Amino acid sequence: MTVNAQPGDILLAEPRGFCAGVDRAIEIVERALKIHGAPIYVRHEIVHNTYVVNDLKAKGAIFIEDLADVPEGATLVFSAHGVPKAVETEAAARGFRVFDATCPLVTKVHVEVAKLSKEGYQFIMIGHKGHPEVEGTMGQLHEGIFLVEDAADVATVPVTRPDKLAVVTQTTLSVDDAAEILAAVKTRFPQVREPKKQDICYATQNRQDAVKVLAPAVDVVIVVGSPTSSNSNRLRELAERLGTPAYMVDSASDLQPEWLAGRPRVGLTAGASAPDVLVQAVIARLKELGSVSVRHMPGVKETTEFPLPKGLGDKSMAEFAASRS
Missing domain, CATH: 3.40.50.11270 (Rossmann fold)
Structure with a gap:
């Protein structure tokens, strides 16, 4: 597309x-x-x-x-x-x-780790050291789970049971980076067990796929997201990797006019934890700085909903959202 x-x-x-x-x-x-x-x-x-x-x-x-x-x-x-x-x-x-x-997609990873650990498996986790999701997943076990942050780390992983080894992934990684690291894991450990469905979440994948279409069509990409947001950072990195200057903003006030100088076509996206109110504020600020129109890129329509824990009421998510607006 x-x-x-x-x-x-x-x-x-x-x-x-x-x-x-x-x-x-x-x-x-x-x-x-x-x-x-x-x-x-x-x-x-x-x-x-x-x-x-x-x-x-x-x-x-x-x-x-x-x-x-x-x-x-x-x-x-x-x-x-x-x-x-x-x-x-x-x-x-x-x-x-x-x-x-x-997130239920993180819980899926935890369940996989618990199940396979009981069967005697060790694990390689692909992720970023210090990220709370990585700490949570690695903290499902006392031992036998090893973190790799890049392909080079794979060479030194102290696996002792290569015949019973599984790989899991932080859900908010760069799809392309994770694939590169996984390839290195499979080269060293050909018998490694992969999840039936990849751990990187559908939303992370969809937002990265959208940036792959967006970045070549514009002169600069603005990503709405906080500095601590892994998936937002990956969007900015992806746009830059595709050759388009990209910047991340926590709010509209972070926008710098010089980013737009000589770059009249602006691509705008937002990480999975950034609310639309911030996107609208950034659009308003971009118009103050010279943008004249907003066009919506075609893309995947997401319809996924996850159930709530028991004890938080019986209203549907849609009903509750309407009640708080």
Whole structure:
């Protein structure tokens, strides 16, 4: 698929912005606040977006990293990135009311690790060191799971059971980078077991595919997303890899006029944790800086929805979204 943009166009990627896992995570916190009242404690940022976190703080959410900061009898939400087993165990032991906002696609990886570990498997995890999703997945086991961040790391992985080895992946990686690293894993460990369906989530894949079409059609790409957002960073890197200058903004105020100088065709996308209100603000700012029209790129229409945890009401997600608007 190819698209054409004219000078003065803002070309909007499709899809962009919130995915089903992010929608679900935010809704879990909002429903918990509505049903149980403030404060609601959230371990780590519910999703990696400054605007979303500040909005939930204003509604009564308190974000913590250490469960020692959560008082007895409190309501606790686990972030969309997932948590290590030790955190789940501590929360249960301390008797918190817990709602798990882990993205179901991350939970799928956790389930795979638990199942195959019982069968004696070791694991290679492809991901970024220090990312909470990686910490959560690796924290499903006490040992036998090894992190690789690039193809070079594969050569030094201390696997002791190459005949019983499986690979799992952080869900928000660059599809192309992950494929390169996986190829290195399969070269060294030809018997490695891959997941039946790739771990990189549908939304990450779709947004990257959209940028592959968007970037060649414009002079500059703007990605709406926070610096901590892995999938947003991958969108910016992908556009640059395709030869188009690309910048990431947390809000419209981050836009720099010099980025647009001599670049009249602007591509705009947003990471999976960036709300549409920020995209609209960036569009308004781009028009102030000289853009004259907005065109929507054709693309995949996402219809995925994930169920909510028990105890958060019976309204559908659509009904609840309407009630809070």
